[in-house]
Amino acid sequence: MSEFSGKDLTCIRGQRRVFANLDFNLHDGGALVLIGPNGSGKSSLLRLMAGLLPAAAGAVSWDGAVTSEDPEAHGGRLHYVGHLDAVKPVLSVAENILFWASLRVGGPDLPDRVAAALEAFGILHLSDIPGRFLSAGQKRRVNLARIIAAPAPLWLLDEPTTALDRATIDALEGHIAAHRAAGGMVVVSTHSELHLEAAQKLDLAAYSAGSVTLDMDLAI
Amino acid sequence: MIGFVQILRRDLRLAQRQGMDSVMAVMFFVIAVVLFPFGVGPEPNILARIAAGVIWVAALLSSMLSLERLFQTDYEDGSLELLTLSPITLEVAVLAKITAHWLTTGLPLIIAAPLLAVLLNMSVSGFPMLILALALGTPSLSLIGGVGAALILGSRRGGVLLSLLILPLYIPVLIFGVSAVDAVIGGFEAKAQLLIMAGFLLAALPLCPWAAAAALRQSVE
Numbered sequence: 001m002s003e004f005s006g007k008d009l010t011c012i013r014g015q016r017r018v019f020a021n022l023d024f025n026l027h028d029g030g031a032l033v034l035i036g037p038n039g040s041g042k043s044s045l046l047r048l049m050a051g052l053l054p055a056a057a058g059a060v061s062w063d064g065a066v067t068s069e070d071p072e073a074h075g076g077r078l079h080y081v082g083h084l085d086a087v088k089p090v091l092s093v094a095e096n097i098l099f100w101a102s103l104r105v106g107g108p109d110l111p112d113r114v115a116a117a118l119e120a121f122g123i124l125h126l127s128d129i130p131g132r133f134l135s136a137g138q139k140r141r142v143n144l145a146r147i148i149a150a151p152a153p154l155w156l157l158d159e160p161t162t163a164l165d166r167a168t169i170d171a172l173e174g175h176i177a178a179h180r181a182a183g184g185m186v187v188v189s190t191h192s193e194l195h196l197e198a199a200q201k202l203d204l205a206a207y208s209a210g211s212v213t214l215d216m217d218l219a220i
Numbered sequence: 221m222i223g224f225v226q227i228l229r230r231d232l233r234l235a236q237r238q239g240m241d242s243v244m245a246v247m248f249f250v251i252a253v254v255l256f257p258f259g260v261g262p263e264p265n266i267l268a269r270i271a272a273g274v275i276w277v278a279a280l281l282s283s284m285l286s287l288e289r290l291f292q293t294d295y296e297d298g299s300l301e302l303l304t305l306s307p308i309t310l311e312v313a314v315l316a317k318i319t320a321h322w323l324t325t326g327l328p329l330i331i332a333a334p335l336l337a338v339l340l341n342m343s344v345s346g347f348p349m350l351i352l353a354l355a356l357g358t359p360s361l362s363l364i365g366g367v368g369a370a371l372i373l374g375s376r377r378g379g380v381l382l383s384l385l386i387l388p389l390y391i392p393v394l395i396f397g398v399s400a401v402d403a404v405i406g407g408f409e410a411k412a413q414l415l416i417m418a419g420f421l422l423a424a425l426p427l428c429p430w431a432a433a434a435a436l437r438q439s440v441e
Contacts, residue, residue, distance in 0.1 A: 050305055053441050076307030084298025090237040091230075102226045103306045 003027055004049075004154060004185055008058035011044045018044050019207035022058075024200075026187070027179045031196045034189040036204035042189035043083070045204065046158045049187060050080045062154075076104065078154040079147035083162075085139040086146075089132035093123060096131055097146050104150035117149035121171060136163040148175060155179060155186040161194055169194065224316045229441030231320035241286040245325040246332050248285055252278040253255075253336045264341045271342035272350065272401035278336075279329050279354060280390050282305070283361050286325055288379045290317060290369040293438065300373075301440050310433040318366040318429065326358035351403040356417045357397045363428035364389050364420075370435035393420060 009022040010063050018041035026032055034042040047053040049060055052073050059066045067074040087096050097114045105113070118124040121141040126134070134142065140163045147155060155176070173195055176186050188194060235241055256274050260266055294300040303313050334347050334353055342350070368386035372378035400413035 025413060047441075052301060052304060054441070072307050072309055075305045078305065080301065080305050082298055082301055084296075084301070086298040086302050088234060088297070088299070090234060095233075098308075099230045100302065103223050103308055106222060 001028055002063055002153060002183075002185075004060075004062055006049065006055075006058065006060045009045070009048060009055050009060070009214060010057035011041055011048055011053070012056040013044060014039075019204055020057075022202075022204075022207045024202060026185045026200075028183045028185065030185050031176070031199035032185075032187045033194070033201050034187065034204060035191075035201060036208075038097075040204040040208055042204055043158050046080070046156050046189055047082075047193045048080060050156050051075070066080060077152055078156055079150075079152045080156045080158075081147060081160050082158050085143040087131040087134065087139045087142050090129055090130055092128050093118065093134070094127040094144055096142060097149050100146045101149040104152070109178055114145075114149050117145040120148050120175060121145045121168065137165060139166070140164055141168060144172060144175075153184050155184065157186065157188045159189055159191070161190060161192050166193060223306070224312050226392060227308070227313050227316035228305075228320050231317055232323065235320065235324040239324075241289075242324045242328050242353070244283045245285050247329045248322060249278050249329055249332055250283040250336065251338065252281060252312045256340070257292055268343060269342075271340035272346065272398045272405075274327055274340060275336055275342075275350065276354075276394050276397050276401075279333065279358065280361060280387070281396060282329060283325055283358060284383060284386070286321070287362075287365040287369045288372070288382055290321055290366060291373055291439075292369075292378070295373045295439065304437060304440050310436060311429045314366060314432045314436065315425075315429040318362050318432075321366070322362040324360050326362055328366065329358060330354045346401045346405040349410055350401050352414065353397045353400045353410075353417065356414060356421060357393045360393050360417070360421045360424045361390060363424040364393075366432045367428050367435065370432040370439070373436070373439040396420075 002165055003025070003026040005023075007023055010020045011018040022045070024032060034045060036042055044053060048055055051060070051074050054068065059068070061067060062074065062077065091099070094114055095118060098110065101110060101114060115124060115127070118127055121144055123141050123145065125136060126138065131139070131142070140160075152191065160172060164172065176188075176196060179186060186196075188196070253274055257267060260270070291300060294303065304310055306313070315419070330351060333350055337347060337350055365386050368382045370384050371385060375381055396416050397414045400410040400417070403410040403413065
């Protein structure tokens, strides 16, 4: 049984307090949906969970161990999908995914796993196409296929539905459900509709600096 | 270790596919060296005297050409964030990328150097030492340059800033690299110079990836 949690998290970006005193807690199979208006810190919170951004106060921990103390171990257990798709224009779709998967899992069945991941997002027919010929939605599908190709217990998805068509969003919902059924956790930030069964909702507007009164002064 | 090989293979493949980097570095190297006889005149003795220095300076400048892009493309397309978040230690990933840079730009320079030495009428006795000194020196250049390339991420006019940051750090390598070749041509031993350059390389090998990785972590925040 794993636990992913954050306590008293405060995020400061460009001398502005984005959110403060934020707690979250996720267990196996759990899902957390981040909502809130633009600039409320959804992406910042996801980057903070991933370890890309250090917390100004508070800590993120996995099974009680603070994640920033062992970033490689934390990196090994999470998949992060950000705003950028990390698709190399001169590598084929399969090569792009194969590279990222090979950093996590080895073995002779790796090409099969990649093919299965491509199939899962309906881009198997594109596997030999160089990245530069892909549309925005196709690039996003490649990025999502990347997280299917190598398993990791924690998915951090920042607006994963951007540029996706309805059918692919449905497929993504299915993959998230399967991931959770296998004991995985997922944190998603979203503006659009993404249906997740029994998901916790976290409204970041409630933690923004304006609505939280703090007696200590955190401004730099 | 597996991560090191995978990243190295990927970067070599990228260099080969979009690959004008190696060709451009070598072409720049050749052209920069060829300019000198036009500038200082075709007097064979003068050219022979300055040959080692000219080749080394041109090698430094041309190894810098593609440095700016060492992390820039990964930074822009989001790959750098994913590399930071992979189970691979970032320092190892950086070392792999720097190794790929050296293989694609440093190594071709070493191969081209003897041809240019002929062009500059350098004494034949200095050829083996020129190759040896470049082979010891250019990896240090790539390593030091990697730190600069990581520091300039996200800044505008990064290329100029990069040269201001790292060219001063190249000076020790330049001094001992040229001095090794000149010593051999003058009939002396060059062991001391080679040992010092090997020392630079041994110091740069752990320190530069460490510093560059710290700069990269800062840049993805």
